[in-house]
Amino acid sequence: MSLQVELEQHRNVLIVRLKGELDHHTADVVRFKMEDAILRGRCEHVVLSLKELQFMDSSGLGVILGRYKLVKSRGGKMVVCDAQPSVMRLFELSGLFKILSLHESERSALASLEVVS
């Protein structure tokens, strides 16, 4: 099972679209691609767009938390949008939704960041 990571830079914001299944096997790809894009593109904030993420387990929570820490240590914000109900449940169970703000669409996620940047 594969995972596609689509990256798009919008000013100082990195938009990361995850499509497919995020588990222990696919977590490394997300880690490397996001790390590289954040550091090379000098992105301040990250929007994690999860409309087409069909599956995620606790390995996904780990990799998201790790990138959140990186973005935060550089003074940026990370927000999540369009998550499926099963993914939302894991954010709620783990308490991650308390530190990542959740939005309904990429547009509203970007708008929330433009206010802080």
Add this chain to the structure above:
Amino acid sequence: MSGNNFMKLSFAARSENEAFARVAVAAFVSQLDPTLEQIDEIKTVVSEAVTNAIIHGYDGRPDGVVTLEAAIEGDTFSLSVSDEGSGIEDLELARQPLFTSRPELERSGMGFTIMENFMDAFEAESVPGGGTRLKMKKRIESKKALFN
């Protein structure tokens, strides 16, 4: 459902088998006509248990073997995930939310919490140096289970 149904599956402790394991179990349990939410819960639980066996039981050694056993009895689905890996020293500690023995691997420490939350019954047996077996049950109150 008349009589009991079961399946047993052993596979190499390789991360690419995590997706295979959860799809296989989801296909088996689909005969109880579960809801999409129940299928998602079971797939997540299988993923957590198999990932634990691969990362913690065998420490990434691909020669390890993970065994899944699933059974259906009436409207109850049971699942056992076992390995013959290094075992868990302190099961109580391992079950604490956010605890991880491998923080350097960016583990969230939520695996046990997720399994306990998504299933109706959860038991763990482990022998340090001898392996781990997780046993879980979930009732699937589907239309099919009610009519049979």
